[in-house]
Amino acid sequence: MKAETEPKELESDWGELTRELLINILSRLSVEDRWRGTMLVCKSWFSAFKEPSLHSVFDLDPQFDSPLESSRWWNSEFEAKIDSMLQSVVQWTQSSLTQIRIRHCSDRYLALVALRCPNIEVLSIRSCPRVTDDSMSKIALSCKKLRELDISYCYEITHESLVLIGRNCPNLKVLKRNLMNWLDPSQHQGIVPNEYLNACPQDGDDEAVAIANSMPTLEHLEIRFSKLSAKGLNSISQGCPSLEFLDVSGCANLTSRDIANASSSLVHLKEIKKPNFYIPRSVFHTERYGHWSLYDERFQTDIFRI
Structure with missing residues (x-):
């Protein structure tokens, strides 16, 4: 067989x-x-x-969401790779592109987004050291359907862009304008270039006033480690009455009294993240979180005038 x-x-x-x-x-x-x-x-x-339908949402954030940030993300070669991907997606999708979540892109290719993608609704461009008011002004004038904007850690963007975005994008509901932890810059040292760390925006109140005067329908605002004062926070509470979420953690120029006074008029507020005024020293390792001892002492003193 x-x-x-x-x-x-x-x-x-x-x-x-x-x-x-x-x-x-x-x-x-x-x-x-x-x-x-x-x-x-x-x-x-x-x-x-x-196929355009495959790229209507261009989201690279999961690739960056790791505990350890890489120093190579901050060099020009890496930026060129991100720009190349962004350019390709813009060319393939044109007006069908509605959401972009990337990091480390440049002014030039963000301007291309403004030119060819008028239907953008979500734009997240965190940690873009070379994005400036120039490209953001183009976004403001061309992408009027914008409802969510994240420009955290983009230190070349000023309050002037916030004004333009607010005036030209009436659907904007979410703004994230967080800064790096300037109270403890050691967590960024060796990764983020020192000159960029030193460029942390100082105009917290100017940005707060820009938000207050131009974004009256804002519902979600994150301004972690902003250097705004009580005056700036009061401007936001008066100019943005629809706020439901507010994150001011790390805002060391604010006291608990400042926050209580400002938030009392926000009748729609559901959640507020405050600076951690009273942090037990035993919770942190002294060598890394030594600044918190000073931070804690400052607010222990302020308790007598609250």
Whole structure:
């Protein structure tokens, strides 16, 4: 009796899949898997990869969300890679692009977004050292559907951009304008260039007034480690009556009395994150959190005038 032969493996030509099926497959993959693998398979895969519907949301944040920040993210070579990806997505999607969450892009390619993507609703560009008021003014004038903006750690953006965004983007509900921890810069040293750390914006009250005067429908505001004073916070509470969430943690120029007075008029406020005025010293390691001893003592003194 002849031995039964092994069944032959079915040979598949992945390049023969229909475009609709390829798009369906690609839509189920992560951004990383799409960019690092599928686009390089063959011409038909690359053609499907450029389908606008696959890129209406361009979100690279998960790639940056790790406990350890990398110093290489802050060099020009890495910025050029992010710019190249952003340029490609803008070219493929045009007006169908509605959400962008990236970091370390440049002024030039953010201006390209303003030029070609008028339907942007969410723009998150944290930690972009070379994004300035120039590109933000173009965003303000062209992307009027903007409802969420995150410009945290973008130190070349000033209060002038906040005014333009507020005046030209009436749907804006969420603003995140957090600064790096200047109370304990050691956590950034060796990663973020020192000259950039030293460029931390000092005009906290100017930014607060810009927000108050131009963003009356704001519902969510984050200004961690802002250097605003009680005057600035009062401006925000008066100018942004619809606030439901407010984060002023790390704002060392504010006392608990300042915050209580300002927030009392915010009738819609559901959550407020305050500076941690009374931090038990035993909670922290002295070598890293030594600044908190001074921070704590300052507010222990202020308790007598609250």
